[in-house]
Amino acid sequence: ADHYRIVLLPGDGIGPEVCAEAVRVLKACTEAGGPAFAFTEHNAGGVAIDRDGDPMPDDTLAECAGADAVLLGAVGGPKWDELTGPMRPESGLLKLRKALGAFANLRPVSIPACLADHSPLKRDRIAGVDLLTVRELTGGIYFGQPVGREGEGDDERAWNTMLYSADEIRRVARVAFEWARKRRGVVTSVDKANVLEVSRLWRDTVRALHEAEYADVELNHLYVDNAAMQIVLRPAQFDVILTGNLFGDILSDTSATLGGSLGLLPSASLGGGTGLFEPVHGSAPDIAGEGKANPLAMILSAAMMLDDLGEANAADAVRRSADRVLEAGYRTADLRTPESKSASTSELGRMIAEEV
Amino acid sequence: ADHYRIVLLPGDGIGPEVCAEAVRVLKACTEAGGPAFAFTEHNAGGVAIDRDGDPMPDDTLAECAGADAVLLGAVGGPKWDELTGPMRPESGLLKLRKALGAFANLRPVSIPACLADHSPLKRDRIAGVDLLTVRELTGGIYFGQPVGREGEGDDERAWNTMLYSADEIRRVARVAFEWARKRRGVVTSVDKANVLEVSRLWRDTVRALHEAEYADVELNHLYVDNAAMQIVLRPAQFDVILTGNLFGDILSDTSATLGGSLGLLPSASLGGGTGLFEPVHGSAPDIAGEGKANPLAMILSAAMMLDDLGEANAADAVRRSADRVLEAGYRTADLRTPESKSASTSELGRMIAEEV
Ligand SMILES: CC(C)[C@H](C(=O)O)[C@@H](O)C(=O)O
Ligand SMILES: CC(C)[C@H](C(=O)O)[C@@H](O)C(=O)O
Numbered sequence: 001a002d003h004y005r006i007v008l009l010p011g012d013g014i015g016p017e018v019c020a021e022a023v024r025v026l027k028a029c030t031e032a033g034g035p036a037f038a039f040t041e042h043n044a045g046g047v048a049i050d051r052d053g054d055p056m057p058d059d060t061l062a063e064c065a066g067a068d069a070v071l072l073g074a075v076g077g078p079k080w081d082e083l084t085g086p087m088r089p090e091s092g093l094l095k096l097r098k099a100l101g102a103f104a105n106l107r108p109v110s111i112p113a114c115l116a117d118h119s120p121l122k123r124d125r126i127a128g129v130d131l132l133t134v135r136e137l138t139g140g141i142y143f144g145q146p147v148g149r150e151g152e153g154d155d156e157r158a159w160n161t162m163l164y165s166a167d168e169i170r171r172v173a174r175v176a177f178e179w180a181r182k183r184r185g186v187v188t189s190v191d192k193a194n195v196l197e198v199s200r201l202w203r204d205t206v207r208a209l210h211e212a213e214y215a216d217v218e219l220n221h222l223y224v225d226n227a228a229m230q231i232v233l234r235p236a237q238f239d240v241i242l243t244g245n246l247f248g249d250i251l252s253d254t255s256a257t258l259g260g261s262l263g264l265l266p267s268a269s270l271g272g273g274t275g276l277f278e279p280v281h282g283s284a285p286d287i288a289g290e291g292k293a294n295p296l297a298m299i300l301s302a303a304m305m306l307d308d309l310g311e312a313n314a315a316d317a318v319r320r321s322a323d324r325v326l327e328a329g330y331r332t333a334d335l336r337t338p339e340s341k342s343a344s345t346s347e348l349g350r351m352i353a354e355e356v
Numbered sequence: 357a358d359h360y361r362i363v364l365l366p367g368d369g370i371g372p373e374v375c376a377e378a379v380r381v382l383k384a385c386t387e388a389g390g391p392a393f394a395f396t397e398h399n400a401g402g403v404a405i406d407r408d409g410d411p412m413p414d415d416t417l418a419e420c421a422g423a424d425a426v427l428l429g430a431v432g433g434p435k436w437d438e439l440t441g442p443m444r445p446e447s448g449l450l451k452l453r454k455a456l457g458a459f460a461n462l463r464p465v466s467i468p469a470c471l472a473d474h475s476p477l478k479r480d481r482i483a484g485v486d487l488l489t490v491r492e493l494t495g496g497i498y499f500g501q502p503v504g505r506e507g508e509g510d511d512e513r514a515w516n517t518m519l520y521s522a523d524e525i526r527r528v529a530r531v532a533f534e535w536a537r538k539r540r541g542v543v544t545s546v547d548k549a550n551v552l553e554v555s556r557l558w559r560d561t562v563r564a565l566h567e568a569e570y571a572d573v574e575l576n577h578l579y580v581d582n583a584a585m586q587i588v589l590r591p592a593q594f595d596v597i598l599t600g601n602l603f604g605d606i607l608s609d610t611s612a613t614l615g616g617s618l619g620l621l622p623s624a625s626l627g628g629g630t631g632l633f634e635p636v637h638g639s640a641p642d643i644a645g646e647g648k649a650n651p652l653a654m655i656l657s658a659a660m661m662l663d664d665l666g667e668a669n670a671a672d673a674v675r676r677s678a679d680r681v682l683e684a685g686y687r688t689a690d691l692r693t694p695e696s697k698s699a700s701t702s703e704l705g706r707m708i709a710e711e712v
Binding site: 090120165229 | 432440444446450475476477478481497498500503504505507509510511512513514515516517518519520521522523526548550551552553554556557558561580581582584585588589602603605606607608609610612613616618
């Protein structure tokens with residue numbers, strides 16, 4: 001096909017606003033002689049609960065699985081916070097990740113020089129930060145069986161299971177090692193092997209794969225508590241961080257603070273053919289519809305999509321355009337300073353599209 | 357008894373050095389007319405593995421349970437890192453916590469004004485930081501059954517169970533609410549209730565207890581990924597953070613970075629009668645025996661012990677003495693700056709003892 005089939009799942013809160021800007025930028029790529037796209041839009045998350053009584057209806061899932069890529073804005077919000085189990089917006093997202101077989105979640109963090117003042121960390125601590133978290137996304141305690149809740153009163157109990165197979169660990173470790181080869185050649189694998197049996201299997205498996213196939217890459221192991229600490233104390237020491245689903249959720253959010261705004265951080269979830277691309281930030285219901293949301297995370301997620309589709313030129317063009325607009329001093333509300341020029345969500349999107 | 361019976365478990369690495377300084381300071385309290393102590397010392401951790409083939413021999417456990425308090429230095433080190441299961445130094449520590457019924461782990465973090473330059477965070481971000489993590493310590497995924505590992509090759513699998521009963525949640529939540537009443541009246545309960553069933557029970561139970569008995573305290577809920585982020589972005593917003601064993605391990609280490617050195621941070625583990633008091637830092641084998649370790653975390657842990665024994669005057673005297681020595685500019689290697697006066701582990705301990 002000469003069109004890539006892209007499913008858009010704008011979702012809730014600021015999702016639709018930032019998604020629209022990513023589409024605008026992708027269309028600009030086409031006009032500039034780049035790849036062409038056919039977009040179809042579906043409900044997911046809270047809006048899908050309201051319309052269809054299901055945060056991820058089966059036909060949406062099927063559309064996603066048949067597409068070349070899925071762009072997701074954000075799901076969830078206070079309106080659906082009292083719902084439980086499969087009716088939550090978040091379970092729709094988990095179902096989608098699983099259905100796409102998107103077992104490797106990539107979350108890169110680097111801090112553009114012009115934004116260093118926004119970091120909560122001192123300037124010398126963030127110098128040279130350029131890290132990639134590779135988070136396992138379709139296993140671990142998010143999906144492990146058994147899970148349950150039973151009993152009454154003081155005796156009521158609930159449980160989840162953190163489970164990994166060697167195969168699940170190996171395939172995501174492979175992704176981390178491959179990225180390390182393209183980057184600075186260092187993988188830090190994070191677990192809690194001093195306490196958890198599942199982490200011992202994690203560590204053994206990563207170590208064996210390293211010895212067998214990736215001895216050229218440097219491999220270090222950190223306990224998750226120490227890793228959380230090191231990310232704040234000396235973030236520049238990391239190249240690729242490889243970890244499980246729950247630890248990756250926590251540590252990638254810890255890393256996400258380094259730049260001072262979530263509004264910049266993209267992610268890609270890969271593994272099963274169709275990739276899922278979404279910003280790291282949530283649905284931010286408090287600012288939804290006000291034109292305050294930063295579309296950069298979503299636009300940079302679209303750039304990761306272009307990379308995954310093999311459209312490296314277009315991906316680079318999008319990233320360079322975003323850099324130029326930032327360097328020119330334009331900022332959404334999350335990054336505003338007295339010196340910056342303010343821009344709304346759509347103004348920033350339009351400027352980047354024009355640069356492209 | 358007119359003597360408090362204190363069991364000392366100096367442990368591995370820098371443990372013995374810092375433990376000796378805490379004892380020195382406690383003896384100074386006695387000489388200054390304060391409480392008296394009878395100390396007995398036992399092996400725990402790696403040294404106990406080497407001597408007795410067990411990181412926490414039963415007779416040590418029995419001594420600890422019969423004491424008024426246990427002071428622990430640190431356990432573990434590379435020498436024992438390849439051991440597995442019950443032979444690991446860490447499993448000795450877990451066994452001790454469980455045997456003492458020490459279900460509530462208290463980890464306070466505040467940043468003395470004279471050390472603000474050491475923080476990785478910018479000065480305005482850490483202004484006003486004064487938080488207490490209340491971590492559940494004898495349940496959750498650290499102890500949940502079933503746990504196992506089976507199969508071969510790609511099919512090898514391993515699992516742990518994150519399990520809580522309402523009763524376990526309620527008793528530690530009670531500790532958090534009581535502390536909040538003595539502090540600024542705010543509890544932030546951290547879970548992953550948007551994904552985990554065990555977290556839903558956590559949230560329901562905390563909420564019900566709050567409504568029934570602690571409606572005067574402000575209660576907020578955060579997801580663990582967001583909490584990790586907020587601790588770095590706006591740490592001063594927190595008063596008491598209440599969370600489970602694994603999340604508490606990660607988040608209390610994240611908070612521990614705020615001051616720039618682990619060497620200052622004490623902890624108390626309470627609940628079963630005999631309290632366990634240990635620094636948050638580990639055994640730091642790389643600097644063991646060199647007089648470089650900061651004894652403050654251990655000394656301040658001894659102050660928490662004094663509080664728990666009802667010796668508030670002595671506890672305050674120890675804390676004030678530590679503050680004065682820091683304000684006078686004396687620092688161990690972890691906190692050294694060009695302007696500070698350097699002190700070894702024992703010099704710092706001696707100065708604090710003299711102040712007392
Ligand atoms: C919304 C939630 C289920 C999700 C997760 O925990 O994976 C989010 O925090 C993320 O990191 O993408
Ligand atoms: C040593 C280890 C078992 C321990 C834990 O995870 O509880 C440590 O990290 C701590 O926080 O006290």
